[in-house]
Amino acid sequence: MNPQSGQGARAAVLGAGSWGTTFAKVLVDAGCAVTLHARRPELARAISEDRENPDYLPGIRLPKGLRATADPAEALRAAELVVLAVPSQSLRDNLVQWAPLLPPDAVLLSLMKGIELGTTKRMSQVVCEITGAGPDRVAAMSGPNLAREIAEEQPAATVIACADQQRAEQLQAACHTPYFRPYTNPDLVGCELGGAVKNVIALACGITEGMGFGDNTRASLITRGLAETARLGAALGAEPTTFAGLAGLGDLVATCSSPLSRNRTFGEKLGRGMTVEQALQTTRQVAEGVKSCRSVLDLGRAHGVDMPLTEAVVRVCHEGVPAAQMVKEIMSREAKPE
């Protein structure tokens, strides 16, 4: 990548779901040369030739310059920037296959919002572990970024988090368009935690929405969800101000409020009485919080952090506790100062 500016970088985007495809479009619109990797050849063909991803972004016209391939080696050839956009729990397996194909100096950008089950690692930690890349080459992007709105070029902002400020600025330049405004932040831990925990809180918001509760309930969940995210962040060395920013409050508000959110929608189905298995059958895209609620809770427990909303979501999603009982339990917790 050009050391002064990431503009015009050769980029590979691995994962042609809704966010990978949308971000590939953003990069093309910002002037990068982009190849998108889709697992299925027929989807790669539709993206390259019909300029549409009918499975994940139907009706969105993709830019002419966007090429897609089902061959990861072809996507990664001579890439200066490698963008990772697969479900969090499948990153490790995918990356083990892709690692030998990665150009040695490529910058690695994670778009994922989850915590790995079993290891409780953040996605950038998994990337460093599998690829051997140092923290100066690994970054994460997080913020209020519902894919479909951005694919429609509705204005939005985001955060590029990297320990290396110059790297963060390169990435900022690589994806800055008239409709997509990236900020930088050196707090990788805080930005990644914000993205992972908001999915869990969005599930809680969806559940209460499905039960028929309104805006006071949602605002209470957002605010107390932010409090437990910030507590976890403090225990892990994040900057408190990150949680007041786009990757914290910004993403919480967007995800907890939007009918486009897969996590909120999933929660709504649970709140209306579906089981997790029934809800899973109705959705093709990933709702990260369903799995990450357990790893977030494990992370909190390992650091002695109280995360009552996360715990409540785990109980509904994985322990068969009815949503109504969960609400009763949350509301009757010991009274305390804010």
Ligand SMILES: NC(=O)c1ccc[n+]([C@@H]2O[C@H](COP(=O)([O-])OP(=O)(O)OC[C@H]3O[C@@H](n4cnc5c(N)ncnc54)[C@H](O)[C@@H]3O)[C@@H](O)[C@H]2O)c1
């Ligand atoms: N969609 C959004 O609005 C959005 C916005 C910001 C961040 N994110 C995050 O980006 C990441 C990717 O999300 P997405 O929305 O693109 O997901 P998606 O479900 O729309 O697509 C997932 C993609 O990963 C691929 N994949 C590779 N290995 C897989 C496996 N083992 N199982 C399932 N799919 C596999 C799929 O083929 C598909 O192309 C998630 O962590 C999500 O939280 C999404």
Ligand SMILES: O=P(O)(O)OC[C@H](O)CO
């Ligand atoms: O659709 P969701 O719930 O995965 O949320 C998408 C984005 O993370 C919103 O910023």
